Amino acid sequence: MRVAIVGCGTMGTVHTRNLARMPDVQAAGVCDQDAERAAAAAAIAGTAAYTELDELLDKERPEAVIVCLPTYLHKETVIRIAERGIHVICEKPAASTLEDARDMEAACRKHGVRLFIGHVVRFFPNYRNAAEHVKAGAIGKVRMGHFKRHGSFPRGWDLWYHDRERSGGVIMDLMIHDIDFARSVFGEVESVYARITPPSVSKLEYAQVTLKFAGGAAANLTAFWGYNGPFTTQFEIAGDDGIIRFDSNQVQSFDLKTSAETGEQAAVQVPQSPMLRDPYYDEVQHFIQCIRTGTEPLVTIDDACKAVEIALAAERSAKLGQPVALEVAPR
Amino acid sequence: MNKVKIGFISFAHMHAASYLHAMLQRDDVEIVGIADEDAERVRPFTEPNGITYYADYDQLLAQPLDAVVICSENARHAEMTRKAAEAGKHVLCEKPLGISEEEMLGMIEVCEANGVQLMTAFPCRFLTSVIEAKQAIDEGRIGEILAMKGTNRGTMPGGWFIDPAKSGGGAVLDHTVHVMDLMHWFTGSEAEEVYAFAETWFHDTDIDDAGLVHVKFRNGVFAVLDPSWSRTRSFPTWGDVTLEVIGTKGTIAIDAFAQKIDVYSNKSGKGQWSYWGDSMDQEMVDSFVESIKNGKPVAVTGRDGYLSARVALAAYESARAGAPVKL
Numbered sequence: 302m303r304v305a306i307v308g309c310g311t312m313g314t315v316h317t318r319n320l321a322r323m324p325d326v327q328a329a330g331v332c333d334q335d336a337e338r339a340a341a342a343a344a345i346a347g348t349a350a351y352t353e354l355d356e357l358l359d360k361e362r363p364e365a366v367i368v369c370l371p372t373y374l375h376k377e378t379v380i381r382i383a384e385r386g387i388h389v390i391c392e393k394p395a396a397s398t399l400e401d402a403r404d405m406e407a408a409c410r411k412h413g414v415r416l417f418i419g420h421v422v423r424f425f426p427n428y429r430n431a432a433e434h435v436k437a438g439a440i441g442k443v444r445m446g447h448f449k450r451h452g453s454f455p456r457g458w459d460l461w462y463h464d465r466e467r468s469g470g471v472i473m474d475l476m477i478h479d480i481d482f483a484r485s486v487f488g489e490v491e492s493v494y495a496r497i498t499p500p501s502v503s504k505l506e507y508a509q510v511t512l513k514f515a516g517g518a519a520a521n522l523t524a525f526w527g528y529n530g531p532f533t534t535q536f537e538i539a540g541d542d543g544i545i546r547f548d549s550n551q552v553q554s555f556d557l558k559t560s561a562e563t564g565e566q567a568a569v570q571v572p573q574s575p576m577l578r579d580p581y582y583d584e585v586q587h588f589i590q591c592i593r594t595g596t597e598p599l600v601t602i603d604d605a606c607k608a609v610e611i612a613l614a615a616e617r618s619a620k621l622g623q624p625v626a627l628e629v630a631p632r
Numbered sequence: 633m634n635k636v637k638i639g640f641i642s643f644a645h646m647h648a649a650s651y652l653h654a655m656l657q658r659d660d661v662e663i664v665g666i667a668d669e670d671a672e673r674v675r676p677f678t679e680p681n682g683i684t685y686y687a688d689y690d691q692l693l694a695q696p697l698d699a700v701v702i703c704s705e706n707a708r709h710a711e712m713t714r715k716a717a718e719a720g721k722h723v724l725c726e727k728p729l730g731i732s733e734e735e736m737l738g739m740i741e742v743c744e745a746n747g748v749q750l751m752t753a754f755p756c757r758f759l760t761s762v763i764e765a766k767q768a769i770d771e772g773r774i775g776e777i778l779a780m781k782g783t784n785r786g787t788m789p790g791g792w793f794i795d796p797a798k799s800g801g802g803a804v805l806d807h808t809v810h811v812m813d814l815m816h817w818f819t820g821s822e823a824e825e826v827y828a829f830a831e832t833w834f835h836d837t838d839i840d841d842a843g844l845v846h847v848k849f850r851n852g853v854f855a856v857l858d859p860s861w862s863r864t865r866s867f868p869t870w871g872d873v874t875l876e877v878i879g880t881k882g883t884i885a886i887d888a889f890a891q892k893i894d895v896y897s898n899k900s901g902k903g904q905w906s907y908w909g910d911s912m913d914q915e916m917v918d919s920f921v922e923s924i925k926n927g928k929p930v931a932v933t934g935r936d937g938y939l940s941a942r943v944a945l946a947a948y949e950s951a952r953a954g955a956p957v958k959l
Binding site: 440444445447494496498502505507509511513517518519521523525528529530539540541542543544622623624 | 778779781783785825827829831833834835842844846848854855856858860862863864866867876878880882883954955956
């Protein structure tokens, strides 16, 4: 399958590197408005660099495109690709409004192409392992969860992460990972209560969100942009018959320290653990497999829309200072 | 040297054993007696230590005492504190201070009226990690506090703790107060709004064993706390006290019992954590005794106990209403 990438920032580069070594997949051009960045990514995958998406689509004829642009560009770009009859894999969050996410879905359906949203935490082996234990009944009925995702303030092109209008903010961009994962473990969200630091506080965004789930369970999620320590993820899932815990700072299977440490931080931190394949590889390979076989992905467009809806409800709750109820579809 | 004369009223709460142990480490303290209706419950403490047993605490209060330690069921704190104060004894009272706002205010008032001190037993204030955190915050190391997240997850204690008439509440009352007190202490502010839920999710009982308590403080800081009795039999220890403080210039993470070794014994059939950090109970008891001895104000007051217990009471109100409540 011929796969192109649009947006050669942090995520675009990760995906380019993975495409270059994925069997039966061929990198079919990379695109970035910054010619230098496009050229650097193209060199990794041995493909051509473009600064115009339409030119890439015309010349490379990809069967799928991975969209790694800032969130506020997702809708327009995804629809443009769908209109050409090309499948789309889009970075999370799907969009910063539910309407936009639904429009993207409708456009893809109309043009007969698949749309996948990269909620990559579903593909992280640690989270997957936990989900499998829960599913196997290892901890009984799940009742209470804690999810934490703390890292430095990401530095995207034009500081788009710093603009809540364009990135959606720390809940929409960062916590949404845990919102989606928590929902996959605990079920449908009934109500949301949230608190977030005010925009007047510069250089950091921190949020606390409590999700109550239908059927008697809850989780508290925190997300933090501006943490001074290493990128940290933690979770605890407490059931009535056991507890599952994970702390990214306690799972170092490999630790190299040299005198030449520069201490320079990445623009956007991407959690890493020594593995043969990273979760982004597994994610894209899974989506490509779904295109080939026509099967449903592990994380669907409905899941992605639900995550956006919950994140927006959290924003609303934080504004109102009141819990916000969500409609739970009858089973 | 005049010894500080201490009496214990009730061992219903097992913390009494630890406070007694801490008292016995001091050669300036004399334990005058232990009062408890249940002689069997306190025999392991009276007999080996040669401490006089009283079936009726009024008789203990009639003895020449400087202070009493009250570790009864929560619902009896108020009555015992009142009688102790009227007998002119200083009081160290187990948390939560009381089970209603009125009775806690009454306890504070009766102690003031009788010129005795009332200290709430919040040993977490005396954790070395907590003291270092307070110092770092006061020095401005993390700038202004913006938010906090705490946990005081524990094991379901059973017994009178799950009888609402005696405990006044389940996990949310039992385990909100310690960390809430630290939040008050760190911010120097007071809770003004509470949003919480309280549910029975983990155990087959009629009392809440799960909850999350969101708090907004007067100075704008917001916080959340998990007081659930959610530790299962399989968990390597009884529970935890953690508190994460997010400031404008940095963060502090306290994991109060992280100073541990991991013990894997076939005898227990599971891995266990064995704590080796400082004893917070010893530090708290020492502080109380020193205050009484030197006529200095106690480090943690009745008002501190009231302020954090009323957050737990507001949490139940919020849980019933399904909405935030103002204090």
